[in-house]
Amino acid sequence: MNIDQLLVMLVFLCTVMSLIFSKKRPASIFAMSMLALVILQQITVDSILNNLTNNGLVVLVLLLLVSHSIDKTTFIVRLGQAIVARSYTKSFWRLFTVTFGASALLNNTAVVASLITPLKHNQYHPASKLLIPLSYAAILGGTVTLIGTSTNLIVDSFLLDHGHAGFNFFDFTLFGLTAGLGCGLLLFLLSPFLPALKSGEQEIKSYMLEAEVELDSPLIGKSVEQNHLRNLPELFLLEIVRQGKSITPVSPDDIIQKGDKLVFSGNAQKLDTLEHINGLSTFAQTSGLLSNNLTEVIISNRATIQGKTLKQVGFRALFDAAVVAIRRDGEAISGKLGELTLQAGDFLVLATGNDFAGRENLKKNFFIVSEHKIKRKLTQLQERLTLLGFLLVIALAASQILPLATGLLFYIATLTVMKISSLTEIKRNLPLNLIIVIVGALSLANALESSGLIAMATSYFLPFLAQFSPSYAPIFALILIYFLTVLLTEFVTNNAAAALMFPFVYGFVTAMQLPIMPYALALAFAASASFISPYGYQTNLLVFSASEYRFSHFAKIGAPISLCFAIIVLSMLVWVYF
Incomplete structure (x- = not known):
């Protein structure tokens, strides 16, 4: 082993050990690896820049940018509200079907992030029975x-x-679909072993929020339960104000009528949940004001508005703001929001206009507590364009009519023109950390290959495989690659595991003169098969943080799922390619 090989080996081992034992982000670790390789003259800056233009990396970045626009739609939110039923069996299969199907086309991390809150606040089952599935x-x-x-x-x-x-777009489908359905059935059979944990949520200060049923609302004529109004995240339907009369408590069988005022109690920062329900208008919207910013204020003891209602004050004209929620400590409040008498010490959540900050009467009436950014609601045209446009791009790419990168680029441009997204949002959502991980891994792979380390590792490995008959050696190599990758992905992230293993896989396959496709597929499936550890895959980490799970909860359910997944994937790869 010469000096160049020793240096590259040292960088590679330090990278792997840092990923396993260090708490630093993978992006920081791979950035240091690139820097070390440049200083040691094992790679050049030109090669790093060349890796930045890799077509697969470009497609991945574009897909992640697109996912932020799709996340603005109500598609996943509506699906999430319809998932949970009284029956756990029905809830499980609805959850599995929606998540499995959506994750095949959308960013699976974004899908999980969107569904966590509705599942956490469902009224029928412990969240811990649903989050691991x-x-x-x-x-x-x-x-x-x-x-x-x-x-x-x-x-x-x-x-x-x-x-x-x-x-190709569907190269994974036969294997992934079969393994997914098989593991889904096993997961359902193992569901009695999922823990029933109490949620450790922080106490939420309950505000009163009001929404009005629009005249042409699709909610009209359906019950509260059919409209999924009892499963909203951190919001509880407190009462219905109908023709000046209050209906409380609200029954799941109560039928929604046009003109109803729905009064909710809960977290005011979940206002966007109400705004994303088709056919509901919040008090801010009916007051002629929409805003992406919520400002929380307290009414001062010197306020001129105390003792008056919002309508009497002319709140919208006076402050260029509309009240979307109100809270009064130590007292339950109900009724129509616009008719409540304001008191000193009341907390108000305001949707503010452009002139709000410049009004001279603010300091006389309010103490400003905080500001909160909410998602902007898309129009129906924008929603349809976002979803149908994405499906069109995927269909053109799957049928090989238009390259995926080209279609996504034009799609992002269309979203920008239609004001669904903006250049500022694109810059803010650029996945810089993931770009560094991939470019760093590509650069490390280049160094491993150019230094001759891959060839050396292959020369040591081939005599071991030579002990097997020619018909079994390729299969054994496939199995070995798969389980080595699974072992690595449970300790480091799935992306890092795939990146670190590929150069070795490619070297072995080339030396054995085998087709690359089955081994590349095995590597991709194995890198994603992180079921045992909550740290190996980002969706595991999301649900781990959202509940009171322990490592053992994942290991108990994940180990048989991982074994089932491996058996199905490897068996099918052998059946198709060998």
Whole structure:
């Protein structure tokens, strides 16, 4: 082993050990690896810049940027509200079907992030009975198509970097769909072993929020339960004000009528949940004011507005703001928001206009507590354009009519023109950390190959495989690659595991003169198969943080799921390719 090989080996081992034992972000670790390789003259700056233009990396970045626009739609929110039922069996299969299907086309991390809150606040089942299945369904669904998970695109980027054609859109589908359905059935059979944990949520200060049923609302004529108004995150339907009369408590069977005022109690920062329900208007909207910013204030003891209602004050004209929620400590309040008598010490959440900050009467009436950014509601036209446009791009790419990168680029441009997204949002959502991880991994792979370390490792490995018959050696190599990658992905992130293993996989396959496709697929599936540890995959980490889970909860359910997934994927790869 010469000096160059020793230096590259040292950088590689330090990278792996840092990923396993260090608490630093993978992006920081790979950035230091690149810097070390440049200083040691094992790679050049030109090669790093060349890795930045890798087609697979470009597609991944564009997909992540697009996912932020899709997340603005009510599609996933509406699905989430319809998932939970009284029956756990029905809830489980609804959850699995929605998450599995959505994760095949959308970013599976975004899908899980959108569904966590409705599941946490459902009224029928402990959240811990649903959150692990949510994460596992997202992982399984992500393996069905090329774009389902970033891991698939990372392996694709390595194939392209080595001069191969890369994956087709549906190369994963046969294997991922079969393994996903099989593991879904096993997960349901194991669901009695999921823990029933109490939620450790922080206490939320309950505000009163009001929303009005619009005249042409699709909610009209349906019950409260049919409209999923009892499963809203951190919001409870307190009463219905109908023709000046109050209906409380609200029954799940109460029918919504036009003109009803729905009064909710809960977290005012969940106002966007109400605004995203088709056919409901918040008090701010009916007052002629929409804003992405919420400002929380307290009414001063010197306020001129105390003792008056919002309508008497002419609040909208006086402050260029509309009250969307109110809270009064030590006293329950109810009734129509506009007719409540304001008191000193009342907390108000305001949707503010452009002139709000400049009004001279603010200091006389309010103490400003905080500001909160909420998601901007899309119009129906914008929602349809966002969803149908994305499906069109995917269909054109899947049928090989238009390259995925080209379609996504034009799609993002259309979203910007239609004001669904903006250049500021694109810059803010640029996944810089993931870019650094992939470019760093590509650069490390270049150094491993150019230094001859891959060839050396292959020369040690081939005599071991030579002990097997020619018909069994490729299969044994496939199994070994799969389980080594699974072992690595449970300790480091799925993306890092795929990136670190690919150069060795490619070296072995090339030396054995085997087709790359089954081994690349095995690598991609294995890197995503992080079921045992809550730290190996981002969806596991999301649900782990959202509940009171322990490591053992994942290990108990994840170990049989991981084994089932491995058996199905490897068996099918052998059946198709060998």
